[in-house]
């Protein structure tokens with residue numbers, strides 16, 4: 592049976608964005624903020640533009656790098672920044688534009704390939720990774736796992752729970768919310784656990800009285816905004 596769910600929070604680390612900067616780099620940066628002009632600062636750190644940012648989602652590591660040519664007809668389309676091993680060592684892309692209005696321009700191919708001199712807007716890989724994290728998080732629910740205290744202080748089987756060592760506990764009927772009540776055989780402490788989803792669908796819902804009408808409106812395809820108005824439901828700004 593499914594456990595009760597709650598919305599995921601930042602602490603659940605559903606998506607882990609790996610900071611592209613080391614602690615030393617952050618320290619240096621904080622020093623440079625004071626000493627350099629905006630232009631000098633931009634020049635010093637401009638290569639970070641081409642550095643991929645990693646994040647883990649469901650145990651898999653992903654890397655994103657959006658600063659590359661976006662023109663599908665160009666030879667450089669989708670390719671990472673590269674320094675060519677020819678005379679003067681040109682790069683595949685160079686940063687152009689003034690102020691915050693920057694783009695990357697495709698430099699010619701030293702071998703004479705079809706490079707179209709495209710301009711592509713720059714993006715912050717790090718910000719995109721953070722946005723992916725936010726989108727996944729607001730669409731994720733986690734099981735509620737409260738910290739139960741199944742024992743009185745100093746109980747000799749104090750580490751056990753009914754989930755890991757059922758034989759240390761008596762089952763003592765059901766709570767008002769129809770969840771199981773347990774009693775430790777040693778210290779005699781009673782504990783109620785949270786009900787499972789099917790035992791109490793209205794648990795933790797402050798206005799369970801509106802559920803039938805809510806269901807009816809959903810099934811009759813009333814728009815969500817209208818449904819919220821009718822039921823007096825207002826979202827909490829986060």
Ligand SMILES: [Zn+2]
Nearest residue numbers: 660665697709
């Ligand atoms: Zn291009």
Ligand SMILES: [Zn+2]
Nearest residue numbers: 742746775778
């Ligand atoms: Zn106990």
